[in-house]
Amino acid sequence: xxxxAAHAKPAPAVLPRGGGVRGALSDLxxxxxxxxxxxxxxxxxxxxxIVYIGSLFALLLQSFFSIDEFSGLINREFTLKTYxxxxxxxxxxxxxxxxxxxxxxxxxxxxxxxxxxxxxxxxARGRWKALFYLGVMLPxxxxxxxxxxxxxxxxxxxxxxxxLLAKLHLLWxxxxxxxxxxxxxxxxxVSSTGTFIVFVYVWLPFMILPVQAAxxxxxxxxxxxxxxxxxxxxxTFRNVLFPLALPGIVAGSIFTFSLTLGDYIIPQxxxxxRLFIGQAVYSQQGTAGNIPLAAAFTVVPIVIxxxxxxxxxxxxxxxxx
Amino acid sequence: xxxxVSFQKVSRHFGSVRAVDMVDLDIVPxxxxxxLGPSGSGKTTCLRLIAGFExxxxxxxxxxxxxxxxxxxxxxxxxxxxQDYALFPHLNVLDNVAxxxxxxxxxxxxxxxxxxEALSLVRLPxxxxxxxxxxxxxxxxxxxxxxxxxxxxxxxxLDEPLGALDLKLRENMQEELxxxxxxxxxxxxFVTHDxxxxxxxxxxxxxFNDGRIMxxxxxxxxxxxPKTRFVADFVGSSNVLPPDFVQRYSGQHRWGSLxxxxxxxxxxxxxxxxxxxxxxxxxxxxxxxxxLDADGLRLHAIVPAGAKLPKEGEAVxxxxxxxxxxxxxxxx
Numbered sequence: 056x057x058x059x060a061a062h063a064k065p066a067p068a069v070l071p072r073g074g075g076v077r078g079a080l081s082d083l084x085x086x087x088x089x090x091x092x093x094x095x096x097x098x099x100x101x102x103x104x105i106v107y108i109g110s111l112f113a114l115l116l117q118s119f120f121s122i123d124e125f126s127g128l129i130n131r132e133f134t135l136k137t138y139x140x141x142x143x144x145x146x147x148x149x150x151x152x153x154x155x156x157x158x159x160x161x162x163x164x165x166x167x168x169x170x171x172x173x174x175x176x177x178x179a180r181g182r183w184k185a186l187f188y189l190g191v192m193l194p195x196x197x198x199x200x201x202x203x204x205x206x207x208x209x210x211x212x213x214x215x216x217x218x219l220l221a222k223l224h225l226l227w228x229x230x231x232x233x234x235x236x237x238x239x240x241x242x243x244x245v246s247s248t249g250t251f252i253v254f255v256y257v258w259l260p261f262m263i264l265p266v267q268a269a270x271x272x273x274x275x276x277x278x279x280x281x282x283x284x285x286x287x288x289x290x291t292f293r294n295v296l297f298p299l300a301l302p303g304i305v306a307g308s309i310f311t312f313s314l315t316l317g318d319y320i321i322p323q324x325x326x327x328x329r330l331f332i333g334q335a336v337y338s339q340q341g342t343a344g345n346i347p348l349a350a351a352f353t354v355v356p357i358v359i360x361x362x363x364x365x366x367x368x369x370x371x372x373x374x375x376x
Numbered sequence: 377x378x379x380x381v382s383f384q385k386v387s388r389h390f391g392s393v394r395a396v397d398m399v400d401l402d403i404v405p406x407x408x409x410x411x412l413g414p415s416g417s418g419k420t421t422c423l424r425l426i427a428g429f430e431x432x433x434x435x436x437x438x439x440x441x442x443x444x445x446x447x448x449x450x451x452x453x454x455x456x457x458x459q460d461y462a463l464f465p466h467l468n469v470l471d472n473v474a475x476x477x478x479x480x481x482x483x484x485x486x487x488x489x490x491x492x493e494a495l496s497l498v499r500l501p502x503x504x505x506x507x508x509x510x511x512x513x514x515x516x517x518x519x520x521x522x523x524x525x526x527x528x529x530x531x532x533x534l535d536e537p538l539g540a541l542d543l544k545l546r547e548n549m550q551e552e553l554x555x556x557x558x559x560x561x562x563x564x565x566f567v568t569h570d571x572x573x574x575x576x577x578x579x580x581x582x583x584f585n586d587g588r589i590m591x592x593x594x595x596x597x598x599x600x601x602p603k604t605r606f607v608a609d610f611v612g613s614s615n616v617l618p619p620d621f622v623q624r625y626s627g628q629h630r631w632g633s634l635x636x637x638x639x640x641x642x643x644x645x646x647x648x649x650x651x652x653x654x655x656x657x658x659x660x661x662x663x664x665x666x667x668l669d670a671d672g673l674r675l676h677a678i679v680p681a682g683a684k685l686p687k688e689g690e691a692v693x694x695x696x697x698x699x700x701x702x703x704x705x706x707x708x
Contacts, residue, residue, distance in 0.1 A: 274460075274462065276458050276460065276462040277462055277464060279427075279429055279449070279456075279458075279462070280456070280458060280462035280463075280464070281464075281475070281479075282428075282429075282448070282449040282450045283427055283428075283429075283449050283450075283454075283455055283456045284450075284455065284475050284476035284479065284523070284524075284527065285450050285476050285479050285480055285527065286450055286475075286479040287450055287479075290479045294475070294478075294479065295464060298466045299465070299466055
């Protein structure tokens with residue numbers, strides 16, 4: 056019995072090498088896979104190592120310099136004086152405000168993102184899944200500034216939100232909220248609440264996608280097994296779904312937390328006149344010309360993120376990975 | 377006596393697919409019950425109906441006399457060993473086993489003690505601190521078993537639990553499951569597509585096809601006295617004989633079955649019998665399986681190893697004891 060031969064003459068056991076340099080290279084890379092790996096990794100390593108980490112290091116170095124208050128010149132002697140300046144009440148206030156905002160935005164994003172991500176991972180199939188990705192990604196396609204100005208109009212006193220609440224006879228609720236200290240203001244667009252809403256809106260996709268990816272990896276029969284063993288839906292959520300989604304929530308919160316820590320545009324357009332870290336950096340390195348203090352301010356989010364990840368690891372957030 | 381599990385005219389439809397169709401079933405407390413059938417025959421859906429993962433489209437299910445429709449899985453005293461074990465990857469083995477007790481609010485020391493005992497029962501003492509990912513397939517299987525048994529379920533459901541194990545391990549687990557069931561006296565409901573497994577382990581077997589039960593009976597019943605062509609063919613690959621053939625030997629125009637080991641092979645031109653031609657031989661170790669062609673009818677015979685065999689393509693004569701010819705309910 057013979058298979059029908061496609062070619063007239065019998066094929067050799069070893070095929071000839073592909074022509075030219077490409078054939079030789081293919082063979083070389085096959086025999087030396089590490090060489091290929093090295094060639095593929097070299098450009099990103101150079102980029103990350105020199106351009107990225109290098110500039111970060113230069114920044115860090117700047118934060119140990121100080122500024123001469125009379126001449127405005129930078130004194131290139133190592134000192135912790137600039138970090139001392141960070142602890143002044145006004146600067147500490149900025150840090151505290153930013154960190155609180157970032158924490159609240161992260162928490163709210165996680166709570167809003169989880170059901171959306173859960174639906175997408177568990178139930179959405181085919182067309183609905185495509186629609187989910189489109190819905191989550193679509194806001195990222197348009198300009199950040201356009202979205203923020205759109206929100207300014209939505210949240211303004213003459214905006215659609217006020218109009219809608221008036222139609223629903225719920226204006227008293229909004230007025231009551233705005234009359235509160237700290238979170239309130241003349242209108243939502245010039246209040247901390249407004250800043251918070253826009254932060255959550257802008258960073259939400261960065262929370263949804265990693266949580267969805269984490270939930271997607273949870274086999275459906277684990278939920279069934281938990282239920283089978285007597286766990287109510289709430290217990291299944293606490294003991295199975297949440298721990299397994301935690302790496303995704305931590306990944307998402309790294310985005311939402313650090314993006315909020317560093318942003319300077321949203322609080323400038325929507326919110327009160329009280330500064331956030333990003334705005335402080337912007338004004339220190341620009342108008343004030345105090346590069347060391349600006350650098351010291353940028354170190355704050357880095358340190359906070361470091362502690363955050365360390366804490367998350369200790370809590371076992373990455374155990375399920 | 378109330379049944380452990382009772383199905384009355386239970387159907388489960390998924391759109392136009394009738395996964396389970398008007399099934400009546402009574403499982404006796406303390407028995408080892410196997411649901412056997414090809415994939416897509418509705419046996420797993422039946423298991424999921426007992427566990428509560430599915431709700432019947434119509435009909436009623438009761439577990440130890442209590443109506444089970446609308447009762448969620450977490451309120452049923454029934455536990456499942458899943459096909460791919462479904463162990464929690466973020467918990468160690470001990471916490472996996474203790475999970476059912478933990479959600480019921482049993483204290484930490486007490487539940488860990490119970491979990492240790494359950495692990496000893498499945499011969500994995502001292503494995504509590506490991507992660508499921510550090511265990512072999514057979515060990516995971518045992519952990520899944522311990523995790524279900526620690527809750528002392530009224531009914532234990534096993535969904536093809538041995539499917540992923542290699543042959544040797546599977547045979548060991550079969551014996552172990554059987555003796556465990558005897559010792560604990562818990563009702564076991566076992567889903568499998570492996571007829572050998574069903575016959576060797578179960579007290580009774582239900583053979584499923586197309587969402588219906590074809591036959592329920594003891595393994596011997598099912599094997600020796602299949603009621604339909606499907607059962608004869610699926611359980612142990614019996615020779616299914618057409619009515620015309622059967623009429624010659626029994627006088628009745630009905631479908632019949634003949635076990636392959638009931639056929640004896642003789643040289644042609646020696647005595648009377650069914651004239652046939654040997655098509656191929658399959659060496660199976662202890663036995664040899666022969667494929668035969670009797671005037672267009674394909675038959676299989678199994679002969680002990682070492683028997684002197686004709687060559688492939690040679691003419692042979694087949695004989696069998698007429699008592700071994702089983703008549704099925706299906707008329708011709």
